[in-house]
Amino acid sequence: MKLPIYLDYSATCPVDPRVASKMAEQLTMEGNFGNPASRSHLFGWKAEEAVEDARRQVAELINADPREIVWTSGATESDNLAIKGAAHFYQGRGKHIITSKIEHKAVLDTCRQLEREGFEVTYLNPKEDGIVYPEQVAEAMREDTILVSLMHVNNEIGVINDIAAIGELCRERKVIFHVDAAQSAGKIDIDLAEMKVDLMSFSAHKIYGPKGIGALYVRRKPRVRLEAQMHGGGHERGMRSGTLPTHQIVGMGEAFRIAKEEMADEAKRLVALRERFWSQISDMEEVHINGSAEQRVPGNLNVSFAFVEGESLIMSLKDLAISSGSACTSASLEPSYVLRALGVNDELAHSSLRFSFGRFTTEQDVDTAAKEVRQAVEKLRELSPLWDMYKDGVDLSTIEWAAH
Amino acid sequence: MAYSDKVIDHYEHPRNVGRLDDKAENVGTGMVGAPACGDVMRLQIQVNDSGIIEDAKFKTYGCGSAIASSSLLTEWVKGKSLDEAAQIKNTEIAEELALPPVKIHCSVLAEDAIKAAVKNIREKRGEKTEEAAG
Numbered sequence A: 001m002k003l004p005i006y007l008d009y010s011a012t013c014p015v016d017p018r019v020a021s022k023m024a025e026q027l028t029m030e031g032n033f034g035n036p037a038s039r040s041h042l043f044g045w046k047a048e049e050a051v052e053d054a055r056r057q058v059a060e061l062i063n064a065d066p067r068e069i070v071w072t073s074g075a076t077e078s079d080n081l082a083i084k085g086a087a088h089f090y091q092g093r094g095k096h097i098i099t100s101k102i103e104h105k106a107v108l109d110t111c112r113q114l115e116r117e118g119f120e121v122t123y124l125n126p127k128e129d130g131i132v133y134p135e136q137v138a139e140a141m142r143e144d145t146i147l148v149s150l151m152h153v154n155n156e157i158g159v160i161n162d163i164a165a166i167g168e169l170c171r172e173r174k175v176i177f178h179v180d181a182a183q184s185a186g187k188i189d190i191d192l193a194e195m196k197v198d199l200m201s202f203s204a205h206k207i208y209g210p211k212g213i214g215a216l217y218v219r220r221k222p223r224v225r226l227e228a229q230m231h232g233g234g235h236e237r238g239m240r241s242g243t244l245p246t247h248q249i250v251g252m253g254e255a256f257r258i259a260k261e262e263m264a265d266e267a268k269r270l271v272a273l274r275e276r277f278w279s280q281i282s283d284m285e286e287v288h289i290n291g292s293a294e295q296r297v298p299g300n301l302n303v304s305f306a307f308v309e310g311e312s313l314i315m316s317l318k319d320l321a322i323s324s325g326s327a328c329t330s331a332s333l334e335p336s337y338v339l340r341a342l343g344v345n346d347e348l349a350h351s352s353l354r355f356s357f358g359r360f361t362t363e364q365d366v367d368t369a370a371k372e373v374r375q376a377v378e379k380l381r382e383l384s385p386l387w388d389m390y391k392d393g394v395d396l397s398t399i400e401w402a403a404h
Numbered sequence B: 001m002a003y004s005d006k007v008i009d010h011y012e013h014p015r016n017v018g019r020l021d022d023k024a025e026n027v028g029t030g031m032v033g034a035p036a037c038g039d040v041m042r043l044q045i046q047v048n049d050s051g052i053i054e055d056a057k058f059k060t061y062g063c064g065s066a067i068a069s070s071s072l073l074t075e076w077v078k079g080k081s082l083d084e085a086a087q088i089k090n091t092e093i094a095e096e097l098a099l100p101p102v103k104i105h106c107s108v109l110a111e112d113a114i115k116a117a118v119k120n121i122r123e124k125r126g127e128k129t130e131e132a133a134g
């Protein structure tokens, strides 16, 4: 077995070898290296054809029209283009935006920027299970609301929002609805012919494509307008200028094609792996899943191990590549803002780990990981004064700590 | 984040992990930090009649650097007088363990812990002498 074991697929994925070989064909003199915007020769035409094939592949996974796909450099750019682009275009109608506290920074920071420009933003607090419910969105709607931006699946806790229902109520009120689908595309069904979503962000590297490429879905019927954020040669119907990176785009197309073909089987396999992992650690005392256990993407498990601190836990688990909900290392000593918004207490938030399984995870990986996690948690609890106190029956919340 | 070899050594083989009877007359306990901040350190010292630290134990909830700082501290204080122990500076700990700037507060916590433990045993002894006098 290769060590360390990669269990951080929510952060990024390795490129699928089938994707890598397609990409390699778009680079050299012998390959398809042309500029897709070159109209005057075969090199340009061939590159354009490859780009349009990929556009169709992306559109097919989400049941959209290829003309609704705009290439970007990733979900961060897609979020920026969607939110700033729609806010700027529609600001004549109103200046109120609704989002949630557990969005990715690409959405939160973009909203902060709009606040500086004079927009007003409501940040919804998800329920304890990590879900933002349609009723909450309905309640927050105002006369001057122009845009709702919510994620489909949360990157830390893997919880799924009911975007179909939220889409209905946005459409009724003629409010633009943007969804960040970086963590859901290729993992759960997305049908944009059914779902009333106006703008949707995608990233290739979360589904075995390359980093640095993404797309924004921009609905044609009813038509959604955006103000461009990147000006230049007028590529992508003026919405996003810049020479199209054929190799990146072909890679994203192939990744989306594979996802469409294999998603259903892969989901079953990942749920089985997750269950297998969980069944080997869930009998330990004071181990909790963060976020809804049911309404969650197949490959994600976010767990708090009470009385041990996340960073030291990761230090013990040097054979595992995982991420921690505690940001103690960043000198801010802040536990994850996502877990905090769910009402997870700080101590449990500091004790959380995110395991994310993917295409190349094996049963053996999962078994080894579970065994190491158990050992590390047991070792650190032996070292933990909080564990002693818990065992002595002391209620930690009754103690006056000298917070610093 | 790359850890120094010394931090890893203390983390993987922590010295003097455990617990002394905090009710005992000759044991001083210092508990510092807070779970919400991601670090709690409990440091205990056992002191003989001539005021020398004979034994020290710790348990720490916190990052690897916090665990290493407290482990190192228990080694250092053994055989020292209370005055000497109370003078240990966090900078000495940080230097010995080659802690990076973001980890300095972990060594500060260790300094606070030994100061608190010394204060605790002094209070206990103070009470004792008062009783004897009274």
Ligand SMILES: Cc1ncc(COP(=O)(O)O)c(C=O)c1O
Residues within 6 Å of the ligand: A011, A073, A074, A075, A076, A077, A104, A106, A151, A153, A154, A155, A180, A182, A183, A202, A203, A204, A205, A212, A213, A214
């Ligand atoms: C929910 C979500 N949105 C946006 C992003 C950013 O995507 P990208 O890395 O493609 O810019 C990520 C991944 O980091 C994500 O998980």
Ligand code: FES
Residues within 6 Å of the ligand: A328, A329, A333, B037, B038, B039, B062, B063, B064, B065, B066, B102, B103, B105, B106
């Ligand atoms: S205890 Fe917080 S970083 Fe060390």
